[in-house]
Amino acid sequence: MLTLDNVSAGYDATDVLHGVSITARPGELTVILGANGSGKTTLFKTISGLMRVRAGSIAYEGRQLHRARPNAIVKAGIAHCPEGRHLFGKMSVEKNLRLGSYPHRNSSRTEEIYAEVLDLFPILKEKSKQPAGSLSGGQQQMVAIGRALMSDPSLLILDEPSMGLAPIVVEQVLESVAQINRNGIGVLLSEQNAKASLAIAHRGYVLAEGRIVLADDASRLLNNPEVQAAYLGL
């Protein structure tokens, strides 16, 4: 279980997150909804250690993580697939994926996970020798998710995986996210597409201006009039 307790974080002098408390239960799919600039990306960067926690605490499976570096956090089982993907563009798809297993590079499970990732995204098998930067946006997103999965996480953080993709590709990406979750990996997802993401989620939070304004079961959030008005366009 991932628990954030009253976490504040931000850039330079200004805080972006103001005392955010959330929990992501093991094996569940938790979705964070929020408009652009509400702090979703900052929240995820703070969890994965790319940004420092200014106040509050983060714990994962009983371990305190709010002072840990990104490499320690990946090792603890939290993989972050960031907004903008951050692939190694000139390296082949296969190298990108294999570098994902860097924290457990001597583990015998690597080949097994590699095969699982290719099962999940069969197209990457064909593209394995191509530079990651030459792939389409949807395929690059698959590489990014695959690379995060290669670290054998128990919690996968996905920051707007459907951003900038064509509607049909968005559907495929969200379907694979649901599949990953069904395979037993906890997912923390942020999405603009509230309806589709709530449909596959267990729980949801609504983030506005760096504060959690709503927290509930996904099904109840879907029927919540406030959410419907603000995010579902109903």
Added chain:
Amino acid sequence: MTLFIQQLFNGLALGGVYCLAAIGLTLVFGVLRIPNLAHGALYMLGAYITYFFLTTVGVPYIAAIGIAAIMLFVVGVGLERLVFHPLRNSPHTHHMIAAVGAMFFFQALAQAIWGADFRRMDTPITGELRILGAEISAQRIVIIVTAVIVLALLAWFIKRSIHGQTIEAIEQDRVGASLVGINPSMVAMLTLGLSALLATIAAGLVAPINLLSPTMGDALNLKVFAIIILGGLGSLPGAIVGGFALAIAETMTATYISSAVGETVAFVVLVAVLAIKPNGLFTKAVQR
């Protein structure tokens, strides 16, 4: 024709030295995003330590280079830890000032230990080989062969080994590298250590041909900076092609025009490249 072949081999030997020195500098630029102005001083220190083990201690030539290279790897790691790491969040000018400071420190250290006078490292490898009618000194053949072997090992290390791949990963995407669990500080130490190691191999190879002095790194510094700008900052193939191209141009100009002009070739080419293709010959686009 004999003269030409002779000079071609001289150029190739010099090119091997330039490549080894330039690749380290371009790797450091790619990973730390700083021009390490102390690079020539590391090269100089490597030459003196090779000299010390060869002449004072009396170990065989190649072993002396090997010991010096390992010692300089440690010096490079120390330079990263003590000088560049504490400055990692400060403006770039601070890095450059610190690097110049490190350069003066190393020069003063060499002068304190070995004095300011030129020193000669006697050629341990004597004899000449006849190739296509030209007499090529065995030392130059050793330089060329060693440079090719070291470059091949380096290419294998960076492309195939997991630790080498972390260098490329950091160069290509720092955030992505952090998120797959690569520790950027470790990679920075590795890269600076590697650059000092390569510079030492270059220095140890060329030392029997040139003289040693505490300021011997200055001229090399200017040339390797010209090479990596020529090849495109951070580009490995660029550093290799640039190193050989510059060395051959320099040798040929010195032979067929005048040795004074030979020394200036690097900068004439550099100015021309900066005017025509400012990002270097081997880069497709500006990287940051």
